[in-house]
Amino acid sequence: MSEPAVRRREVLELLRATAGPVSIGTVAERLGVHPNTARFHLETLVRAGHADRVSGVPAGPGRPPLLFTARRQMDRGGPRNYRVLAELLADDLARADDPIAAAQDAGRRWGSRVADDVRVADGTEPAIVWLHDMLDDLGFAPEEPSVAGRGGEIGLRHCPFLELVDTHGGMICALHEGLLESAMDGLTAPVAVDGLTPFATPDRCLVTLRLED
Structure with a gap:
């Protein structure tokens, strides 16, 4: 498995292990990667149908924070027989x-x-x-x-x-x-x-x- 694929798997496992939606910053901090890297993998997971974007509650004026959560489903990336x-x-x-x-x-x-x-x-x-x-x-x-x-x-x-x-x-x-x-x-x-x-x-x-x- 390539390094980006390994990192993406880590992001997905973090989402699955977290009770609620998480932000890009939280993913970046917990995995020790740049926020842009975290965003890239999160967006890739969304396009692949493994994760969903959700809007958080704004702490003040401005846009609500963008959060991500794992889509609860069987893993479509697993092996087939x-x-x-x-x-x-x-x-x-x-x-x-x-x-x-x-x-x-x-x-x-x-x-x-x-x-x-x-x-x-x-x-x-x-x-x-x-x-x-x-x-x-x-x-x-x-x-x-x-x-x-x-x-x-x-x-x-x-x-x-x-x-x-x-x-x-x-x-x-x-x-x-x-x-x-x-x-x-x-x-x-x-x-x-x-x-x-x-x-x-x-x-x-x-x-x-x-x-x-």
């Missing part, structure tokens, strides 16, 4: 009568949500560019699209659920295929996902595109 959640959800899908179909349906719902209210310019190229960018945002590390004639393809160099492929590979790939098909259907564009080939090469999955009239 979504892999456990993903494993639990995959296990639950695996108990369906037809796990592959259930995964495809889940992927289609995901794709509909992704494409909801998306506006893409008419034409093949804007739709393919959007699909590439969507795959990039979701962590698939897509290659540049290749289009020839009435078809095309996009290679995927990364799987965001790679750790689950060993135990639930068929379901994970069906989930992704449903996502891609539904997302493109939601665009009403002249491009459709014709299929997803898992590990077309050892280091690459392949999305096949169909260009329509």
Whole structure:
């Protein structure tokens, strides 16, 4: 953790340990830093949603003092462990009568949500560019699209659920295929996902595109 991050953590801990709002001067004095440094870290905590500004009671004429207090909430800066959640959800899908179909349906719902209210310019190229960018945002590390004639393809160099492929590979790939098909259907564009080939090469999955009239 960098020195500014360590100092900011100290400021936040001071706010949490104090019963009421504290001033910039109090923070600076207790931590032995310049008031400008204290102000910088306090304002950064406010922007990050960890602290709130409050107005104090003026001791006399003039503006009320600016005070800060910790926002009472769970720490959003802590570590995450979504892999456990993903494993639990995959296990639950695996108990369906037809796990592959259930995964495809889940992927289609995901794709509909992704494409909801998306506006893409008419034409093949804007739709393919959007699909590439969507795959990039979701962590698939897509290659540049290749289009020839009435078809095309996009290679995927990364799987965001790679750790689950060993135990639930068929379901994970069906989930992704449903996502891609539904997302493109939601665009009403002249491009459709014709299929997803898992590990077309050892280091690459392949999305096949169909260009329509």
